[in-house]
Amino acid sequence: MRNAFHDELDAIGASLLQMVGLVKAALSDATTAILNADLALAEKVIASDAAIDAIQHDLDARTINLMARQQPVASDLRTLVSSLRMSADLERMGDLAHHVAKQARMRYPNCAVPAELTDTILSMGRVANAIIEKLAVSMEHRDTVRALEIETDDDEMDSLHRKLIAALLDDNWSHGIEAAIDMTLIGRYYERCADHAVSIARRVYFSVTGEYVEISD
Amino acid sequence: MRNAFHDELDAIGASLLQMVGLVKAALSDATTAILNADLALAEKVIASDAAIDAIQHDLDARTINLMARQQPVASDLRTLVSSLRMSADLERMGDLAHHVAKQARMRYPNCAVPAELTDTILSMGRVANAIIEKLAVSMEHRDTVRALEIETDDDEMDSLHRKLIAALLDDNWSHGIEAAIDMTLIGRYYERCADHAVSIARRVYFSVTGEYVEISD
Numbered sequence: 001m002r003n004a005f006h007d008e009l010d011a012i013g014a015s016l017l018q019m020v021g022l023v024k025a026a027l028s029d030a031t032t033a034i035l036n037a038d039l040a041l042a043e044k045v046i047a048s049d050a051a052i053d054a055i056q057h058d059l060d061a062r063t064i065n066l067m068a069r070q071q072p073v074a075s076d077l078r079t080l081v082s083s084l085r086m087s088a089d090l091e092r093m094g095d096l097a098h099h100v101a102k103q104a105r106m107r108y109p110n111c112a113v114p115a116e117l118t119d120t121i122l123s124m125g126r127v128a129n130a131i132i133e134k135l136a137v138s139m140e141h142r143d144t145v146r147a148l149e150i151e152t153d154d155d156e157m158d159s160l161h162r163k164l165i166a167a168l169l170d171d172n173w174s175h176g177i178e179a180a181i182d183m184t185l186i187g188r189y190y191e192r193c194a195d196h197a198v199s200i201a202r203r204v205y206f207s208v209t210g211e212y213v214e215i216s217d
Numbered sequence: 218m219r220n221a222f223h224d225e226l227d228a229i230g231a232s233l234l235q236m237v238g239l240v241k242a243a244l245s246d247a248t249t250a251i252l253n254a255d256l257a258l259a260e261k262v263i264a265s266d267a268a269i270d271a272i273q274h275d276l277d278a279r280t281i282n283l284m285a286r287q288q289p290v291a292s293d294l295r296t297l298v299s300s301l302r303m304s305a306d307l308e309r310m311g312d313l314a315h316h317v318a319k320q321a322r323m324r325y326p327n328c329a330v331p332a333e334l335t336d337t338i339l340s341m342g343r344v345a346n347a348i349i350e351k352l353a354v355s356m357e358h359r360d361t362v363r364a365l366e367i368e369t370d371d372d373e374m375d376s377l378h379r380k381l382i383a384a385l386l387d388d389n390w391s392h393g394i395e396a397a398i399d400m401t402l403i404g405r406y407y408e409r410c411a412d413h414a415v416s417i418a419r420r421v422y423f424s425v426t427g428e429y430v431e432i433s434d
Contacts, residue, residue: 068291071288073285077285084273169398177390185405188402212274
């Protein structure tokens with residue numbers, strides 16, 4: 001019985017990792033789409049969001065079902081509770097990739113990102129990608145050291161976000177209000193994505209240790 | 218044994234309602250603070266966020282503890298799982314009120330909201346308040362009709378948000394990029410707050426019926 005239970009627990013972990021993979025691809029594609037005004041890729045990201053949502057629904061149903069049937073305690077219960085929360089964060093990260101892709105589609109055939117901000121958005125995409133990769137490793141191996149590192153990696157995203165806002169406020173900004181609004185929102189989507197990764201990383205930590213991460217901010 | 222369990226379940230419900238009350242007060246105060254450049258009120262909202270976070274931690278610990286000790290099934294398990302998710306949404310709504318208050322503090326002694334947008338922000342605050350009040354009723358009475366109404370109420374928030382963005386893009390906008398960035402973010406905070414209320418309302422529906430709300434968007 002315990003073996004069957006742990007098989008199901010492993011399967012839930014595998015589905016969470018599958019969600020991480022889909023979110024990583026969606027955000028990476030969304031970044032390419034918005035930097036290159038690539039409509040087909042934007043549409044692909046927008047369409048993929050339903051798949052992420054579907055996995056979440058299925059995963060949550062299995063998690064709750066497993067709680068009801070197996071009545072886990074201690075570490076196993078923490079793992080299941082954490083799974084429910086992680087899936088919610090991952091679903092939201094998928095939404096944010098979807099928002100970036102919708103901005104790309106809305107401004108097509110123009111590029112939503114002015115040339116002088118290309119590097120910043122590229123960097124935000126790269127930092128997000130690196131954070132999501134590290135998150136996958138920390139989830140797969142219940143690696144609390146890597147989970148805690150994501151807090152620091154998020155500082156890099158916040159720094160890029162400040163750089164983005166500074167560019168919008170610079171006297172040389174020549175793209176007007178609409179582009180400034182677009183870039184404010186796009187910047188926020190990346191920043192929030194990293195915040196959700198931090199939140200998941202904290203749940204990895206909680207799931208493994210039963211303790212909350214001390215938050216210094 | 219069942220009575221003690223249901224007492225604890227009631228206590229968890231009461232703590233969730235306490236969170237709703239604190240979030241409602243925080244957002245209402247944040248709206249007043251940002252419209253009146255009221256620094257003391259902004260500081261009060263910023264300080265109150267820690268109390269909301271503390272209730273969430275305590276509530277989640279009690280919920281997980283109750284799951285482990287009582288091993289609930291069916292409706293009771295759904296209620297506990299939903300509680301965990303609702304507390305996360307409420308905690309985030311508290312964060313968003315905190316963000317609005319921080320914008321008020323950042324622009325003090327100036328007012329972050331230009332005069333021509335006062336009515337729109339006032340309306341966004343009122344709609345948010347009405348949604349949160351309805352949410353409290355639907356949570357307290359497990360009222361799925363009211364829970365579903367919140368989906369429609371959120372449309373009003375989305376409409377106000379579009380009106381806000383249109384004002385920023387109007388040729389008559391004379392407040393420059395910085396105020397446009399501020400208002401883009403403030404508008405998004407209110408819109409996201411209403412989204413979280415919708416999310417909680419969907420969990421009320423799920424908790425009562427065991428079914429997910431069909432989402433039409």
